[in-house]
Amino acid sequence: MIELLAKTPCDGLLPRTIGTVTLTEISFEAITSVAPLTGQEDAVSGTLKAQMGAAFPKPGRTTGKAHARAVWSGLGQALVLGPALQPIPGAAMTDQTDAWACVALEGDGARDVLARLTPLDLRPSVFRQGHAARTELAHMSAVLMRTGESRYGIMAFRSMAKTLVHDVTEAMTSVAARTRL
């Protein structure tokens, strides 16, 4: 039998530190999309909370904590990052563990780096800790979340992992260069 080696989406590309900002890859045991059927929102939220400790997030929000987080990802849908889930009655679920490249951008100036890549309003008073957004990042569809004062989670499609790292590190280089002036 052929022995296959599991590789993470950003294998060989990360971590990178440029200036004061660091880009690292995050791996989760599982990524599952959860979409409650009409009228089942409260029941699904309760079951989800019992299973992994986080309720179904409201639009533009995250619930839970690192490695057990639910992220709002669109109309009536959340992505659960962390433990593998058991089937939830009343919800449509898909396993997306291998579909996403997940990275964390952290450090002084992380916001300046993101501001070069996305049209999202990133001001700290608007995009607060615990907020999430489905938006575009360097013309890629992405999920952004603010997980700390100067820490952001970024998810992009796995097929775009190399592009994601390229574009973010380009922006990191530009921000670092400006800081040195």
Added chain:
Amino acid sequence: MRIDCPLCGPRDRREFTYQGDALALDRPDPEAGFGVWNDYLHNRDNPAGPTRELWYHDSGCTAWLVVTRDTVTHEVHRVELARDVKEAGK
């Protein structure tokens, strides 16, 4: 131009795709006749002023929106989820 998505908040125009007049939501009865269907499929007003349009928030929440805006002033008056508009019309 910014569109204030009911789910995502104010977002840049580049996150959205324009579809056409919101008339498309009012699909006529299959037996409504040639004239009604001809109107529904092909005939659109071209107003200088307020207009209702369908926009798709493809880079955001992936919701269909009904945007009421003014073609003269470019002002966006109202943004609703197409789902809500459809429900309200029932």
